[in-house]
Amino acid sequence: DAGVTQSPTHLIKTRGQQVTLRCSPKSGHDTVSWYQQALGQGPQFIFQYYEEEERQRGNFPDRFSGHQFPNYSSELNVNALLLGDSALYLCASSPSPGTGTGYTFGSGTRLTVV
Amino acid sequence: DAKTTQPNSMESNEEEPVHLPCNHSTISGTDYIHWYRQLPSQGPEYVIHGLTSNVNNRMASLAIAEDRKSSTLILHRATLRDAAVYYCILLSGNTPLVFGKGTRLSVIA
Numbered sequence: 587d588a589g590v591t592q593s594p595t596h597l598i599k600t601r602g603q604q605v606t607l608r609c610s611p612k613s614g615h616d617t618v619s620w621y622q623q624a625l626g627q628g629p630q631f632i633f634q635y636y637e638e639e640e641r642q643r644g645n646f647p648d649r650f651s652g653h654q655f656p657n658y659s660s661e662l663n664v665n666a667l668l669l670g671d672s673a674l675y676l677c678a679s680s681p682s683p684g685t686g687t688g689y690t691f692g693s694g695t696r697l698t699v700v
Numbered sequence: 701d702a703k704t705t706q707p708n709s710m711e712s713n714e715e716e717p718v719h720l721p722c723n724h725s726t727i728s729g730t731d732y733i734h735w736y737r738q739l740p741s742q743g744p745e746y747v748i749h750g751l752t753s754n755v756n757n758r759m760a761s762l763a764i765a766e767d768r769k770s771s772t773l774i775l776h777r778a779t780l781r782d783a784a785v786y787y788c789i790l791l792s793g794n795t796p797l798v799f800g801k802g803t804r805l806s807v808i809a
Contacts, residue, residue, distance in 0.1 A: 590743075619796055628787065628799035629744065642796050676743050678797070688734065689797055691743030 590692035592677050598698045599667050605697060607662040611679030612690045618660040619689070620652060621676040629676055635660050636682070664697075672699045703727070704788045709804040712778045720773040720803055722788030727768050730792040735762065735773045737784040738802075744787065747773065783807045 591610040599605050611618050617636045621629035631644035635654035654660045658679075664671055674696050678689040705723040712718040724733065734749040748755055748762045750771075755762040761774040775782055787802040 621799075628785075628801055629797075631796045631798060634796050642794065644796075678743075688746035688749060689736075689744075690746065693743050 590677055590679050590690050592675075592692035592695050594695060595693070596696045596698075598700060601667055601669060601699055603667050604663065604665045605667060607664075607675050607677075607695045607697070609660045609662070609677030609679075609692060611658050611660070611677075615679035615681055615690065616658050617680045617682060618654060618658065619678045619680070620660070620662045621678065622646070622671075623674040623676060623694070625673075632662070667699045669699050672697060703790050703798075704800055706786075706788055706800065706803045708801065709806065711806045711808060712775075714780060714807055714809050715777050718775040718778045718782070718805065720775075720786050720788075720805065721770065722772070723770045724788070724790055725769045727790060728792065731790040732792060733762065733764060733768075733771050734789045734791050734797070735760070736787045736789065736797075736799075737782075738787070739781075739784045744799075747786070749791070778805075778807045780807050780809060 589612050593608045619634040620632040623629040632646050633643040634641050638654045649665045651663045674694040676694045678691045680689045732749050732751050735747040736744040737747050738744045748757055748760050750762045750764055763772045785802040785804050787799050
């Protein structure tokens with residue numbers, strides 16, 4: 587049973603560029619959440635997608651956007667990259683919101699902005 | 701916005717039980733208590749969750765106080781592979797997982 591799959595695993599971008607990260611949820615899960623984790627910190631919630639719509643959003647600027655496809659997979663886009671965007675980006679999937687059940691996380695994409 | 705309080709770090713000897721405390725004095729009736737852990741260089745991993753009653757699974761046990769204002773994650777026999785950051789999180793309705801700083805558990809051989 588495949589868990590959450592994220593791609594790529596590592597990425598290096600230049601300041602000002604744009605980046606797209608991808609996530610395939612665990613089988614049977616229809617909700618995808620994205621997190622940013624800076625070195626030494628806990629994951630910070632970016633946004634959550636359900637039924638192809640952004641349902642909840644954390645305190646992140648509009649440079650961070652996303653998309654969910656009919657097969658429940660998701661993309662995270664970050665425009666105008668800043669050095670401070672360097673972090674581990676984690677995708678988590680879960681069954682429909684409100685079920686109180688556990689989330690499954692991917693291993694993340696390590697983004698380095700130079 | 702984390703609504704839980706955990707010690708920054710704890711240390712345990714290998715093969716001994718570990719009790720990781722969490723305070724959540726403002727918990728509401730619909731909040732589930734979730735525990736996740738994050739091993740080095742990996743994404744967080746679900747450990748256990750509960751609402752009111754104590755819970756057991758193959759990884760750990762969760763003991764919930766009668767007033768639900770605190771809980772304890774119990775690892776029955778710590779191994780070196782249990783060294784990780786452990787997060788106690790309240791989750792209800794459609795709220796997303798909000799991580800605090802967690803407890804860094806070190807296991808000594």
